[in-house]
Amino acid sequence: MRILVVGSGGREHALCWKIAASPLCDKLYCAPGNAGIAADAECVAIGAEDIEGLVGFAKREKIDFVVVGPEGPLVKGLADRLEAEGIATFGPSAQAAALEGSKGFMKDIAAKYRIPTARYARFTDPAAAKAFAKSFTPPIVLKADGLASGKGVIICTSLAEAEAEIDAMLTEKKFGAASAEIVVEEFLDGEELSFFALTDGKHVLPLVSAQDHKRVGDGDTGPNTGGMGAYSPAPVATQEIEAAILDRIIRPTVAGMAAEGKPFKGVLFAGIMVTKEGPKLIEFNVRFGDPETQPIMLRMKSDLLPALMAARDGNLQNVDLRWSDETALVVVLAAKGYPDKPQTGTVIRNLDAAAKVDGVTIFHAGTKANARSEIEAAGGRVLGVSATAKSFGEAQARAYRAVDLIDWPGGFCRRDIGWRAVNRA
Ligand code: AMP
Ligand code: GLY
Secondary structure, eight states: OEEEEEEOSHHHHHHHHHHHTOTTOSEEEEEEOOTTGGGTSEEOOOOTTOHHHHHHHHHHTTOSEEEEOSHHHHHTTHHHHHHHTTOEEESOOHHHHHHHHOHHHHHHHHHHTTOOBOOEEEESOHHHHHHHHTTSOSOEEEEESSOOTTOOEEEESSHHHHHHHHIIIIISOTTGGGGSSEEEEEOOOSEEEEEEEEEESSOEEEOOOBEEOOEEETTTEEEEOSOSEEEESOTTOOHHHHHHHIIIIIHHHHHHHHHTTOOOEEEEEEEEEEETTEEEEEEEESSOOTTTHHHHHHHBOSOHHHHHHHHHHTOGGGOOOOBOSSEEEEEEEEETTTTTSOOOOOEEBOHHHHHTSTTEEEEESSEEEOTTSOEEEOSSEEEEEEEEESSHHHHHHHHHHHHHHOBOTTEEOOSOTTHHHHHHO
């Protein structure tokens, strides 16, 4: 098979690494890819959001199967366009991708199909939004309806802050068109986890749980990021909690989307808060998580490709996935200044030695090769230093052993990735 993966992050490197190992894969392309992906796939210089460029390439190169990494192109209809050209694609239609593309739509689906989630309402009028915000004891959660590069959620610690943010979002259009409408919702208290399931629109195949670290600083402090590290499994995800997530959240959503005439095919990524009343849905993403995919792919023993194809073809009921019972953990190395102003263009050395540490795999995110064939930082999150081991403590030790061998004065990382899991063990 001739396969194209769309995207350029650590998630896409982990997907390419796994797909390249499949006996079904003859030729693998990645658009646009990065310097690490280039070891597993041929990178082509087409942006992940260049819908017509990607469709043209897939037709020209007779691609058999496309795997879309990020949400942006899905929300823009990349899967619909490719399928219309007869190119099989892993990833939901634009209508189904609205589960991530519109927070209001996602909340309405949850309400209609009785999926446990935070109490909410949708607003375009600031006065009405403020009146509703008064009905909550702070914190009060505000969400831009549309995609806002991961910045669209604001947790306000007072009513006054919420009122000011409502004006900023609705009146001053802080997030542009994405905040022309907002969701105001209840704050959920508990421990967060990431849950992933493949679905073909009808059948559901759960993957494994993971947890990520969203805050930039040690001890989960500082601004939110795309994720500074992750590990799998999530110790908080007991069998009972996983069963509740499947029965109360994932299955009703898949059935509900089918009933709406918008069947969801692809990977459904549920952000879950484990509350005193059980698991509740925080949000859906319509793609694999980044960096959660890195530890998840390291734990997957089975061939990923047939599972992705079955999700697209509608016969996921025939697929079974096997998992390593080892733990896996990824430490993200980011460029100094991330998440506000990452400084790119700095050179990273000694990656080969770091990759030789027992149990370690290094996935690239924002990297490129410069004219001297050195690896340079080319984004905010730059590397995902990943390790597997029997215990979280050992996986963590292995990952940091590799991190400490990397010579990159322009970068930084958190030193406590996996602390919850290590402490619990
Ligand atoms: P994202 O949408 O990925 O930027 O993430 C927003 C983050 O905000 C989530 O991962 C949660 O940590 C937090 N969050 C969102 N909604 C709520 C809520 N209703 N209650 C508590 N925390 C929330
Ligand atoms: N790590 C969270 C995300 O992929 O959105």
